[in-house]
Amino acid sequence: MCRGGALGDFVVTLPVLAELRRRWPGARLDLLAYPRHAVLAQAVGLADGVRSLDDAGLAAWFDSSTPDLPENEARYVAGYDRVYCLLHDPDGVVRGKLRRVAGRRLAWLTPLVTEVHAVDHFLRIVAPAPGEAAPVRVPQLHLPPDLIAAGERRLRLYGAVALLHPGSGSAAKNWPLASFRSLARRLASGHGFAPVFLAGEAEAAAANDLAGEFPVLAGLSILDAAAVLAASSVTVANDSGIAHLAAAVGARVVALFGPTDPALWGPRGTRVSVLRAGVPTTAGLAGLSADTVLAAMER
Numbered sequence: 001m002c003r004g005g006a007l008g009d010f011v012v013t014l015p016v017l018a019e020l021r022r023r024w025p026g027a028r029l030d031l032l033a034y035p036r037h038a039v040l041a042q043a044v045g046l047a048d049g050v051r052s053l054d055d056a057g058l059a060a061w062f063d064s065s066t067p068d069l070p071e072n073e074a075r076y077v078a079g080y081d082r083v084y085c086l087l088h089d090p091d092g093v094v095r096g097k098l099r100r101v102a103g104r105r106l107a108w109l110t111p112l113v114t115e116v117h118a119v120d121h122f123l124r125i126v127a128p129a130p131g132e133a134a135p136v137r138v139p140q141l142h143l144p145p146d147l148i149a150a151g152e153r154r155l156r157l158y159g160a161v162a163l164l165h166p167g168s169g170s171a172a173k174n175w176p177l178a179s180f181r182s183l184a185r186r187l188a189s190g191h192g193f194a195p196v197f198l199a200g201e202a203e204a205a206a207a208n209d210l211a212g213e214f215p216v217l218a219g220l221s222i223l224d225a226a227a228v229l230a231a232s233s234v235t236v237a238n239d240s241g242i243a244h245l246a247a248a249v250g251a252r253v254v255a256l257f258g259p260t261d262p263a264l265w266g267p268r269g270t271r272v273s274v275l276r277a278g279v280p281t282t283a284g285l286a287g288l289s290a291d292t293v294l295a296a297m298e299r
Contacts, residue, residue, distance in 0.1 A: 003031065003111075004033065004111070006169050008243070008265070012268075014041065015119055015123055015138065016084070016125060018046060021045070022133075028048045032050075040223070043141075044142055057073060058073075061097060077101045080102070081105065083102045083105055085098060085107070085109070109121075109125040118265055138269060139248040140248060141248040148227060148231065155231045161193065161231070162187055162193035162236065163251075165203075166197065166199070167199065167202045168239055173238050175288060177209070180236075181213075182290040183195070183293055183294060184213075186294055196215045198220075200218075232252075235253050236254045236297065244267045250269065254275060259282055
């Protein structure tokens with residue numbers, strides 16, 4: 001299966017991988033994806049091999065000056081019984097080249113989500129035939145016991161942890177850092193949760209700003225991040241890949257939405273609460289109070 005995009009894009013595609021694994025449990029399932037995301041699927045048995053989308057050989061797939069794949073890339077594609085592709089390809093260059101090699105073995109779907117929730121959109125590529133069992137429509141990552149134990153050990157020092165993730169793929173989707181700080185201070189003053197910030201590369205500046213006052217977990221691998229999310233008592237995050245990852249590992253999640261639509265991109269899970277600003281804009285999101293978020297956490 002071919003899948004690009006950011007972390008959240010990958011997580012909402014997990015039900016597709018789960019459905020492929022259910023249909024063909026003995027088949028080898030390889031991913032053409034970013035390894036930093038694909039390792040999640042490998043860790044839980046939803047994928048076997050991974051080829052990086054950064055592989056130099058893939059440049060020929062997107063080269064519009066030639067109609068066909070080079071011989072070595074054509075052999076690579078022809079080696080698969082089925083090819084499922086969710087790559088962004090507005091000009092149809094990749095689709096045309098793959099179709100000439102794979103023919104009817106190619107299933108193609110645009111990664112642009114516009115009408116239904118992202119999970120439901122991507123599951124269209126493996127739509128069941130009449131009478132077949134319906135796929136599971138919730139991303140699920142059942143982490144190995146040793147990984148879960150590692151996450152629990154990392155958080156044991158703090159007690160009941162509220163993980164706070166102040167970033168996302170766009171500043172327009174972020175609740176203000178000052179509001180996260182205000183929430184953390186309320187938690188620290190006695191609400192049963194110890195505030196711990198989770199920061200990735202995009203939140204480096206915020207991590208430095210917060211580190212003098214609160215515990216900050218920074219520089220974790222994606223698997224280590226998944227483990228601490230699973231071990232947390234509750235996670236508060238913007239519309240981000242971390243919100244989707246937290247929901248997929250079964251964490252309690254409060255997801256904060258402003259300009260983006262949770263009907264399309266809200267994290268799915270049995271313990272997810274979505275708070276959307278009354279006015280669905282960045283400014284409206286900034287208007288959400290720490291008390292409102294705290295009340296959602298306590299519920």
